[in-house]
Amino acid sequence: MSDTAENATDYRDTVFLPQTDFPMRAGLPQREPEWLDRWERMGIYDRLRTKQGRTPFILHDGPPYANGHLHIGHALNKVLKDFITRSQQMMGRDARYVPGWDCHGLPIEWKIEEQYRQKQQNKDDVDIVEFRQECRAFAQGWVETQREEFKRLGIIGKWEDPYLTMNYHAEAVIAAEFMKLLMNGALYQGSKPVMWSPVEKTALAEAEVEYHDHTSHTIWVRFGVQASQGIWGTEKPVSVVIWTTTPWTIPQNRAVAYNPTIAYGLYRVGEVAENATAKTGELLVLADALAEGVMKSAKVADFERVRDVTASEMEGIVLAHPFRGVEGGAGEWDYDVPLLPGDHVTDDAGTGFVHTAPSHGDDDYQLGLRFNLPMTYNVEPDGSYRADLPIFGGQAILTPEGAEGPANVSVIKQLAYAGALLAKGKIKHSYPHSWRSKAPLIYRNTPQWFAAIDRKLDDGMGEYGDTIRTRALTSIDKLVRWTPQTGRNRLYSMIENRPDWVLSRQRAWGVPLTCFVKRGTRPDDADFLLRDQRVNDRIIEAFEKDGADIWYHADFKVRMLEGVADPDAYDQVMDVLDVWFDSGSTHAFVIRDRADGSPDGIADLYLEGTDQHRGWFHSSLLQASATKGRAPYKGVLTHGFTLDEKGMKMSKSLGNTTAPADVIKEYGADILRLWVAQSDYTADLRIGKEILKGTADSYRRLRNTLRFVLGNLDGFTEAERVRPADMPELEQWVLHRLAQIDHHLRKGYDAYDFQGVFQTVFQFATVDLSAFYFDIRKDALYCDAPDSPNRRAARTVLDILFHRLVTWLAPVLPFTMEDVWLSRFPSEDDSVHLHDFPVTPADWLNEPLARKWDGIRRTRRAVTAALEIKRTDKTIGASLEAAPVVHVEDAEVLEALKSVDFADICITSGLSLTADPAPSEAFRLPDVAGVGVVFEAAEGEKCQRCWKILPDVGSHAHPGTCARCDAALS
Structure with a gap:
């Protein structure tokens, strides 16, 4: 007999609904600072160091510059480092992380100079020590600011004792490392062209250079062949034509280069345009592949190829400088210009001949060394010609503001006046700029200090080679693990082809040579x-x-x-040292010298963006190869750059930047960290409002899973625990999945595959657990008697899940997992971050059981899909109103289904299994072969406590209950 709605007994208080104070809404922006304060009070980092018997794992921090607020790239970098140190620690290692800052160099010095310029003060009028102290104070201020910004991201490390390159011990070690080069023979002073910033008046390293589009003058210039009568079968004068995008280098020309493998010809100019500087009948030597383009640029309407000009015919040819004999030249350019062979000459662009100024280009310099060409010293540190240079003295190539000076135009005009200008134009191309002043750079010959990377070193450390280059290349191939592997190829190519290292800078703020x-x-x-x-x-x-x-x-x-x-x-x-030598030396004063380092000065991992193949990875490798004989790292991990949602580079002017502080203010640091975990860091990463909304949605789903676990563990005690062997198959299947995931997760964390780790755990939590296991076991958890085997086994599994999910996710979501942990284990002296990943028994793996349950889950999908149709058409309101008939062709699958309570698994009140062929009206899923589902309504009354519809409801002591609920109430 059934109760009516009016007199139905209310059993709500008898159901074991989840009980937890863990809130649905995270409130991360407000609550995260409380956990940070808590961790600081507890001294979490130092307490982890006291764990005995662990193998050290040292992630060495690549130092950011202490000169501004953090951007999203900083956040990405530090969060990845934190994933690694936390996960390595929780896998049983002693994961040490000492944050550091780069405090010397142009980025900071430039800021102080800007302050002087705003006050119309001259830096050179200030005592150098006073100036350096201002730089030190500026850097210290930004160290304090950035430290708090990094800590807000949840980064664990030795924040109260970081390393700074401007600390006295660091400066002493940097000097000591430099003096090792002095003693082992690597150091030398040379005069060669280096990348030079006229605005900043210093040499720059390749890592301090960035490339932007720039519009340059381009000119085609005649170099007359001296005594050309009779050469190449003509009595008329002949000119070799060069092409350059740096007209200002023409006064420094010392040779013209050709390539013996290129086909050249002698060309006679025909009709020319009215305003052309080409002359009808003149004879020009050009590369055949480029002749037509040159003639077009010179506004030549028609021309003819007179004859071949062979490589042997060009041997020993002497040219005249285009300014030879020029009025006002005072004989400055009255020297012979040899025509010389050079492999660097191509016929891809230009004329097939290369104007060579050994003081202003590396290829030019190398050719000069080969043929003993003289160097010139016509360009001053500020980018102007020396004052006593005839005609052009004092003229600027670039102004102090980085704009074009008059030098280029003056040279072009003088070439025209001298009759040497064949054509002119402008070209937009990629051009080197200073990454600080953003001004264009020039190649300039100056006396600088170098580390010779191919010189045999006298230091007794030849295990991996006798030169810096061979040691570096051997280290790359034999001693370093690369993540991703492409990083190896990139750095190897750079080291293989690089010139000697320019160590000196003409600046004030740094460690002196x-x-x-x-x-x-x-x-x-x-x-x-x-x-x-x-x-x-x-x-x-x-x-x-x-x-x-x-x-x-x-x-x-x-x-x-x-x-x-x-x-x-x-x-x-x-001079002061290149700041990259400072950061390249950190292995010595951080890893080697600190108590929390390693005596061999070798880190387990260096981790930075891909730009550091030419930066910190590069300089550290060279520096350590010179002073310790090998790379200072066992592993190198590189990540991509951050882009906006459309894949565009972030720019303040475009308004498409995403600041870490803004994300934290709106969502909390854990959402920013989760964005990192969900991204493929080996490529460029996109971030923006819509992407962060998706990340927040994933977070909410994960949080709900954890809230379910917490709620259903309310009051759990050890007395309830069930041995795995005594658990139902469904619980044993969950344990099997945990064993699989534990193996995958540890392997993923060791491979730094955070995206793979998170996706594995997330899919398990939301699909295997929330959508399957929890869905099935809600009934037992809510309605079974406290001592029922199913409920006890389920709660035991939830406890096992809790300890694994919370620790597994702690490296990624440290704030949230601390919240989850303390919601269950409130303590003033405990933290999830003091625990390791639990050991998962290998015997939880059960492949035969897993195969069996794969068949059960596939069949369940067919049943739930069939019931969803009935729910959609309003035939039923819930799956408990159904008792379907399931036709199964596969005898093995049918046997598996009969061995479990398949009705419970499908969340129906009843279910029939049969091997009979399915009727035509049966529901089928295309990807679940051999299964047909025929809908039948459940028979009986609805239990007022568990809501199952069963024939026995109403026949027990407790009104309106089924036998299970009646027993539970008794």
Whole structure:
């Protein structure tokens, strides 16, 4: 007999609904700072260091510049590092992370100079030590700001004791590392063209250069063949034509290069346009592949090819400089210009001949070395011609603001006046710029200090080679694990082809090149450099005590050389080291020298963006190869750049930037971290409002899963625990999946595959658990008696799930997992981050059971799909109103279904299984072969407690209940 709605008994209080204070809404922006304070009070990082017997894992931090607020690229980088250190720690290692900052160099010095310029002050009028102290204070201020911004992201590390390249010990070690080059023979002074910033008045490293579109003048210039009568079968003058996009380098020309493998011809100019500078009848030598293009640029209407000009015919040809004999030239350019063979010449563009100025280009310089061409010193540090250069003296190539000066136009006009200009134009092309001032750069010949990367070193560290280059290349191939592997190829190619390392900078803020040169000697003289370990040790000791500023004190040279050498016989070098040498040396003063480092100075991992193949990865490899004989890292991981949602580069001017602080303010740091985990960091990553909304949705789904686990573990005690062997098959299947995931997750974390790790756990949580296991076991958890085997097994599995899901996800979502952990285990002295990933027994793996349940789940999909149709057409309101008949052709699958309570698994009140052929009206899923479902309504009354429709409802002591619920109530 059934109860009516009016007199039905209310059993709501007897159902074990989930109980938890864990909120649906995370409130991360407001609550995350509380956890940060908590972790700081607990000293989580230092407590983890006290765990004994663990293998160290050192992720060495690539130092950001201390000169501005964090951008999204910083956040990506630091979050990836945090994923690694947290996961390595929770897998049983001692994962150490010491954050650091790059504090020297142009980025900071430039900021101080900007302040001076705003006040109309001249930096050169300020005492250098006072200026350096201003730089130090500026850097320290930004270190404090960035430290708090990094900590807000949930990054765990030794924040109270970071490394700074401007700390006295760091400066002493950087100097000591430099002096190793002095002693092992790698250091030399050379005069060669280097990338030079006229605005910043210093040499730049390749890593400090970025390329932007730039519009340059382009000119075609005649170099007359001297005594050309009779050469190549003609009595008329002949000109070799060059093409260049740097007219300002023409006054420095010392040769013209050709390639013996290119086909050349002698061409006679025919009709020309009215305003052309080409002349009818003149004879020009050009590469055949480029002749037509040159004639078009020169406005030549028609021309003829007179004859071949062979490579052998060009040997020994001498040209005249286009300014030879020019009025006002004072004989400056009255020298012979040889025509020389060069492999760098191509017929892809230009004329097939290359104007060669050895002081202003590397190819030019190499050709100059080969043929002993003289160097020129016509260009000053500010990018202007030397004052006494005839005609062009004092004219600027670039202005102090980085704009084009008058030099290019003046040279072009003078070429036209001299009759050497064949044609002119403009070209838009990719051109090097300073990454700080954003101004164009030039190649300029200056005396600089270099590390010779192909010179045999005298240091007794030849296990991986005798030169910096061979040690670096051997390290890349044999000693380093690359993530992704493409990073290996990129860095190998760079090291294989790079020139010597320019170590010197003509700046003030940095570690000085701590060496002395003997007056009256040349760089190639044996006694040019003072090499004495006693002096080196004094310098190191002085820097340890007073920092590198002491180098600039008036009596420093005398103190250092006293009793060793005559101070008056030596000059003190006042250049500062390339800042990349600073950061390249961090392996020595961070990994080697700190108590939380490693005596061998070798890190397990360096992790930065792909641009650091030419930056920190590169400089660290070169520096360590020079001073310790090998790479300072065992592994290198690179990540891509951050783009907006459309795949565009972020730019403040475009308004498409995403600031970490803004994301944290709206969503919380865990959402930003989850965006990183969901992305493929090996490629460029997109971020924006819509992407973050999707990330937040994934977070909510995951949070709901964890809330279900917490709610259904309310009051769980060890007395309830069930041994795996005594669990129903469904619970044993969950344990099998946990064993699979544990293996996959540890392998993924070790491979730094965070996207794969998160997707595996997320799919398990939302598909295997929420949509399958939880859905099935809700009935037992809510309605079974507390001591029922199904409920106890389910709660035992939920406890097992809790410890794994919360720790597995803690490296990715540290704030949320701390919240989950403390919701169950509130404690002033505990944290999820003090625990390791639980050990998962290997015998939980059960492949035969997994295969059986694969068949059960496939069949269940067919049943739930059939019931969904009936729910949609309003035949039923819920699956418990059904008792379908399921036709199964496969005998093995049918046997498996009969061995379990398939009605419970399908969440129906009843279910019949049969091997009979399915009738034509049966529902079928195309991808579940051999299964047909015929809908039948459940017979009986609805249990007022569990809502199942069963024939026995109403026949028990408790009104309106089924036998199971009646027993539970009793």
